[in-house]
Amino acid sequence: MTDFSALSLTDVLAGLEAKDFTAVELAEATVSAAEAAQPALNAFTVIDGARAVDMARASDARRAKGEAGVLDGAPIAIKDLFAVKGVTTTASSNILKGFEPTYESSVTQNLWDAGAVFFAKTSMDEFAMGSSNETANTGPVINPWRAEGSDENLVPGGSSGGSASALAAGISYGATGTDTGGSIRQPAAFTGLVGVKPTYGRCSRWGVVAFASSLDHPGPFAKTVKDSALLTQVMASHDPKDSTSYPGEVPNWVEAVGKSVKGLKIGVPKEYRMDGMPGEIETLWSKGAEWLRAAGAEVVDISLPMTKYALPAYYIIAPAEASSNLARYDGMRYGARVEGEDLIDTYEKTRAAGFGKEVQRRILIGTYVLSAGYYDAYYLKALKVRRKILEDFERAFAQVDAILTPTTPSAAFGIGSKAKADPIEMYLNDIFTVTANIAGVPAMSVPAGLDASGLPLGLQVITKALDEATMFTVAGAIEDAAGFKAKPKRWW
């Protein structure tokens, strides 16, 4: 039997088309692998073998009739933030325990319409708030990667940690994530995967449990840049049900992968050079620039002076929106409810029991920064910073075609090593990724190498709004030059 775990999305689609195996075989193998890995990795919140086989059977029938879609038969893991009709959708929170939506998110609908096969929902930081996937109500997700010679469990990053862990473990061929401050790119970097956050509005937010509406970006995880381009292309669409959805056409991004970077101008922002950043990351970054130069691109130094204000602004805007978005979880209509003495008591008990510590912290921060007397000093000022960051990027993209940075300031860290520390330390994980969320510009992480202990590191490519094509081209060039083929050694 084929070792499916080593295959990319492009590989399995070719195998299905060549009739090397059927979609049902692939689905069954995927479900078995998921079930086998679950005790060790804890990556899934739901594994639905029956639905997977049903969908795979329908896929095989379509392919037999010559009606296969572009993803037909490929199993795709779905972050638990996306509503999948009739499947428990909880955002990894107790407050949504047992919630079964009667509707399908637009992004997942696009995937099923292209023939993709649902087999599991993946764990995440509760309501997508976190950078380590340790705040899920079902416990931490474990990274399949371990440092050489160590058996310490590492975080997969977050918030889309379950999707990253599952895909890195060879269990799926693509996975959905959402990226509000780095929640796709950071876990992708921690698990040796490609992670894409397209332009704000490319992928509909309809049916995706909201964290921070103006910053939430659905996007894919993939094993290769080409796979990621294909998945982004399928997931993106204009959706009239999302008022912030981009109304233009979705270009063919797969074609952009493999194009030459010759003549492209790549900017290296000096503000991303941080004190205390491991030398390996600095080295890898220089290497990335060197690869692109060697491939014919021109690499120039640029400045994004507002970068240092991005994280503080993010931690005002995101909690502010979250405090309002999460108000609907009040125990009145669906989800968990803890009866109290009266209405207020019921609200308090329900929300105290339903939300974890990090979610509560962010609701409190958000409520505070929006309250009378603080609004101008915090929220309004953060919006001004947001405008300035956008201007930074506009200036930069008048000069360069793409920006190259590290994705994260470190490799994956140990479970519990940061969760107990000052929350700010955890927030610093997003330092290189939040700027793209604040500006809404496309950004992706490409695996570029291993650190001294054998853990994957990623480089980030950022381009101007709606220019995902250039982003995929540059990421493809890095992928080619890096020749990153490492896989986690199987221990689970």
Next chain:
Amino acid sequence: MPLDDTDHTYRIPGATGDWEIVVGLEVHAQVKSKAKLFSGAATEFGAEPNTQVSLVDVAMPGMLPVINEMCVAQAVRTGLGLNAQINAFSRFDRKNYFYPDLPQGYQISQFKHPIVGEGEIECERDDGSRFIVGIERLHLEQDAGKSIHDLDPNATYVDLNRSGVALMEIVSRPHVRSPGDAAAYVRTLRTILRYLDTCGGDMEKGQLRADVNVSVCKPGAYEKFMETGSFEHLGTRCEIKNVNSLRFIQQAIEYEAQRQIDIIEDGGKIDQETRLFDANTGVTRSMRSKEEAHDYRYFPDPDLLPLELEDSFIADIKAKLPELPSGKRKRFIEQLGLSEYDASVLTADKDRADYFEAVLAGGADAKLVANWVNNELFGRLNKESLPITESPVSADQLAGIVGQIADGSISGKIGKQVFEIVWEEGGDPREIVESRGLKQVSDTGAIEKVVDELIAANPEQAAQVKDKPKTMGWFVGQVMKAMQGKANPQAVNEILQKKLLG
């Protein structure tokens, strides 16, 4: 802001001399539209609880609002009807608070950037005098659902049918100076909304509700406020929430003004607070103080783009704007020659005006039509407590009656008889006149014959007429009686004059 010289100042005598009141109103008008403001759910009144609720209205996870363009057009239309500034840029904010009938945990409203800015409307009092009230703004917002507390002693039920229905909040300047003027303002506003067809205006169905802000001050203070725009000249206001009839608005203001005066004259001071009017007892009671007021944490709704209106969108609506009551009234006076009174009565309600114009289309003289609509028809409708929309005599039928009077086919008196027949039995007035032989006799020969007979039979009375011309009326009555009222009264008069005086 009186438009005439009459002093309409409302004064309340107190121990320390007279007091005046200052009132501003926030009227919540339900936008007439098939679907809600941000969801496709229906808005029909009276449906079974929780049957007009979409996934958005119930705030399911991941649901997003999408603006209903019809509601935007209605708001713009209303703004134009209020002679107000239309803001090409407006934005929706979230007003955050927890309540079971507010599923999202926030109401989407327009806080900082309303769709409509300053305007003004001319209002009319019962005595026909007029005054102007400034409009501060109009904004779009979602209605909440309905909490029902009286079905079960231990539980509250929630009906979300109203949740998400579009409302226009119309905020007036504090230009209203008496309880009666407050009612007149709301009545005028309702008339305008109904002319525009942007709100049903039915207060019993909750389509129109008012929050009433009341303060009291000493004579002269209001004038200082108007001069300077500084609220420091006015008293502390209290807001009476959700008053849902014109009568209650007046009662609530009367009670509230007196309450405030009593407190001040007893040496106390007014606390700014939100109060509720109890229609059963006629008193207002405290709902929450300023300290207990919610911090709504308004911020721009990130799920919605700012509302940017194209000039052509506004121009199109403007071009299709119907004639409004004040314009119609002016036209009725200037072009149709109606009296101010008749014009006011006819334009005070869109249905009345429509009815009048439909009768007028029959071709009869406007004054005659106005007379018939205002006196005969409205008198009869009032007696039977029927709205004009349920009149048993249709505009076509009334046109048939008035038309026959106008062309001399029947007398006014017979007209009333025909009106009565149509009211009770229905039918085509012309056919009724024909089939029942009610047609007026203008044939002078026939009338002369009757007159001659009468004179011959009553020679003494006939002789008297020369000395006492007023006694001719007796002969008129006798001729009419003999001819069952069908004689043309003008012809009768002429013939009698000729025969008796001539």
